[in-house]
Amino acid sequence: MELFPNGWWPYLAGGLLVGTGVGGIFLVTGLRAGASSVLTTTWSWLSRCDYFQRPVFRDARTWRLVFSLGLVAGAAAYAVLFGRDEDFLTEVAPWRLLVGGALVGFGTRLSRGCTSGHGICGISAGSRPSMLAVAVFMGVAVLTAQAVRAMGITP
Numbered sequence: 001m002e003l004f005p006n007g008w009w010p011y012l013a014g015g016l017l018v019g020t021g022v023g024g025i026f027l028v029t030g031l032r033a034g035a036s037s038v039l040t041t042t043w044s045w046l047s048r049c050d051y052f053q054r055p056v057f058r059d060a061r062t063w064r065l066v067f068s069l070g071l072v073a074g075a076a077a078y079a080v081l082f083g084r085d086e087d088f089l090t091e092v093a094p095w096r097l098l099v100g101g102a103l104v105g106f107g108t109r110l111s112r113g114c115t116s117g118h119g120i121c122g123i124s125a126g127s128r129p130s131m132l133a134v135a136v137f138m139g140v141a142v143l144t145a146q147a148v149r150a151m152g153i154t155p
Contacts, residue, residue, distance in 0.1 A: 022120050031063065032125070034117025035071070036108045038064045111136070 004011065025033045041061035043052040079085040090097070108114045111133045113122065118137070122130020 018120060022124075025067075026121070029063070031060075032117065032121040033067060034114055034121055035064075035068060036114035036117055038068045041065070107137075 022033050025031060037057070037060065040052065041057045041064045043049075044054075044057040044061050046052075075088070079088060111118065113130070113133065115134070115137055118127075118130040118133040123134060
């Protein structure tokens with residue numbers, strides 16, 4: 001199996017785009033871009049529960065929504081511009097996607113951030129908790145992939 005089946009340049013370009021975007025958001029706004037609080041801040045619009053009405057959620061909800069819409073719009077633009085909509089198809093069973101999503105959501109809340117927040121923003125800021133979180137994320141991912149492979153499980 002080839003390490004970079006499409007060559008190395010798409011990965012370099014993607015990394016530079018992500019780094020530029022995250023760095024730009026930080027330089028312009030002073031905010032660390034991450035997607036894990038989008039659901040909580042969205043609930044601040046929908047629920048009158050005191051927990052969701054805290055200033056930490058209300059103050060960030062607009063920029064986090066715009067950030068999330070930009071992620072979706074970027075993926076849609078990629079599919080339209082490059083005719084690569086097949087890149088967004090999967091053979092993974094829906095129940096596995098649901099279970100995986102629930103586990104990722106639980107881990108995100110447990111670690112107080114997502115892989116992008118810790119891995120891109122946290123590590124670049126020299127955050128020790130982010131470095132630990134990424135080490136745990138990666139370790140669990142490697143162990144899980146090896147276990148799934150050893151059991152012969154396919155999508």
